Amino acid sequence: MQQVDNGEFGSTQSTNSKLDVMLNWGNTCVYNANWRNSWGVFKSDNVKDATSDEPLNGNWMRVTDPEIFDIVTKSAALPTGSDENIANGNTIAQKLTATMQAINLMSIPTTVPTNSTYWANYSKQDNFYAAPYTWWSSFKKTLVNIEPTGK
Numbered sequence: 001m002q003q004v005d006n007g008e009f010g011s012t013q014s015t016n017s018k019l020d021v022m023l024n025w026g027n028t029c030v031y032n033a034n035w036r037n038s039w040g041v042f043k044s045d046n047v048k049d050a051t052s053d054e055p056l057n058g059n060w061m062r063v064t065d066p067e068i069f070d071i072v073t074k075s076a077a078l079p080t081g082s083d084e085n086i087a088n089g090n091t092i093a094q095k096l097t098a099t100m101q102a103i104n105l106m107s108i109p110t111t112v113p114t115n116s117t118y119w120a121n122y123s124k125q126d127n128f129y130a131a132p133y134t135w136w137s138s139f140k141k142t143l144v145n146i147e148p149t150g151k
Contacts, residue, residue, distance in 0.1 A: 034080050035089035042072050042092070063101050068092055119146040 041058025044066070048054055056062075071088050078085040096102040112132040114122040123130045123142055130141035 033086050033089065035085075035092065036072070036075065036080070039068075039089070039092055040072060040076070042068050044069050061102055063096070065095060065099065065101065068095055116149065118149055118151055120149050121145055121147045 042061075042063045042065075043059065046057055046059035047062065047064055048056060071092055075085050075088045078088070112134075114124075114132070116122065121127070123132050123145070129145060130138040132142065133139060134142075
């Protein structure tokens with residue numbers, strides 16, 4: 001295992017010569033419907049032989065599952081917010097986890113408190129539309145969905 005500086009992550013994850021272990025803040029966790037920004041690179045064209053020195057043009061996680069490739073291809077024509085596209089993203093997440101192609105190691109609280117005194121319609125279990133984390137890109141969805149209470 002080798003620790004690399006922040007500026008080296010891109011070249012380290014895109015070069016096949018360093019296949020040992022990579023612990024990085026990568027795009028393996030997707031908390032919104034636009035999973036194709038992160039996982040759209042899961043294509044057979046982006047799979048290189050492990051001995052190749054050719055840089056990757058995508059798929060730094062080196063996913064090789066043909067079923068995932070098919071889901072990505074079929075989803076390219078779907079609207080991002082469609083139920084089918086969201087379901088496809090969930091299927092990919094489940095496949096990555098079940099086959100251990102991506103193992104997310106995160107320290108994220110499971111409870112995010114909110115207060116509806118001034119703003120209502122936060123994402124909750126019975127009204128889920130986005131992960132409630134203010135530090136993730138899904139918070140953009142929260143910002144356009146919360147409503148002022150008038151107080």
